Amino acid sequence: xxxxxxxxxxxxxxxxxxxxxxxxxxxxxxxxxxxxxxxxxxxxxxxxxxxxxxxxxxxxxxxxxxxxxxxxxxxxxxxxxxxxxxxxxxxxxxxxxxxxxxxxxxxxxxxxxxxxxxxxxxxxxxxxxxxxxxxxxxxxxxxxxxxxxxxxxxxxxxxxxxxxxxxxxxxxxxxxxxxxxxxxxxxxxxxxxxxxxxxxxxxxxxxxxxxxxxxxxxxxxxx
Numbered sequence: 001x002x003x004x005x006x007x008x009x010x011x012x013x014x015x016x017x018x019x020x021x022x023x024x025x026x027x028x029x030x031x032x033x034x035x036x037x038x039x040x041x042x043x044x045x046x047x048x049x050x051x052x053x054x055x056x057x058x059x060x061x062x063x064x065x066x067x068x069x070x071x072x073x074x075x076x077x078x079x080x081x082x083x084x085x086x087x088x089x090x091x092x093x094x095x096x097x098x099x100x101x102x103x104x105x106x107x108x109x110x111x112x113x114x115x116x117x118x119x120x121x122x123x124x125x126x127x128x129x130x131x132x133x134x135x136x137x138x139x140x141x142x143x144x145x146x147x148x149x150x151x152x153x154x155x156x157x158x159x160x161x162x163x164x165x166x167x168x169x170x171x172x173x174x175x176x177x178x179x180x181x182x183x184x185x186x187x188x189x190x191x192x193x194x195x196x197x198x199x200x201x202x203x204x205x206x207x208x209x210x211x212x213x214x215x216x217x218x219x220x221x222x223x
Contacts (some may be wrong), residue, residue, distance in 0.1 A: 014066040015083050017041060020107045021071040039068040075114065079127045086091060087128055098124055113211060126209060128214045133200040148195045148203055150210035151177060161210035164194050174213060 017039075019029070032040040043061045069078055086096040100108040114123030122130075136144050150161040158177030178190040197203045 014082075016067050016069065017063075017065050018069040018073060018078065018107065019071050020112060025071060033069060034064070037042060038064055038066055040064050041068045075111075075121055075123060075127070078111065079124055083124045083128055084131065091132070113207070123217055126204060129200050129203045129207070133203070146197050148197055148201070148206045149189075149192050150206065151189065151192055152214055157194070158189065160191065160193050161213045162206055163213070164209070 028043055028045065030042045030044070032042060034040060041063045045061070067081060069081075083098050086098055088206055090096040098112075100112050102108050110121070110123065112123045113125055117122035132146070136146075136147050148162070152159045152161050152171070154171060154172075158179060159171055159174040161174065163174050175191050175193070177192045180188045180190055182188060195206055197206065
């Protein structure tokens, strides 16, 4: 087994935490670095004096992650640390996933797609598209094909966000996608469109279409 392949197997699933910026930096948490490169996020919650003289409540809570990104972390740093190794492995033929998890308002959309005001606020997806097509240009001796799909899962139902046939006013207007499993335990997504793209601009246009349909659907779900 080659050295790169060993590293891929060794890494497996990695878990990172990003702390959302606030107007005033909280003194309730601290980030500590471990000798092996991991990070520990430590919260200190003072005991409530009204609980009496004897108070055995835990004050310090520690959580270990591959890395903790503090409030000042920039988008490019997050991309380089979290997404770029996954993309490099995908370009070598390995499956890869970047998954953002968090409660509503925690900053998942900003991390994944970015902010609309500044170019430097681009998130993981647009930076990934740029990175991939730059890689294709630098390796012009090979032939590449790139296809884009954009799937929304809501209440265990899948919806195709790249439907160009009609303007979506609610999530139910979009084509419904069904998840199927064949006899060999392979997963298939029925009715999910696949869009070939030849450049970064075409891919970004599809990203914009999918984000637009997703935001329209979210607004309707909130009413």
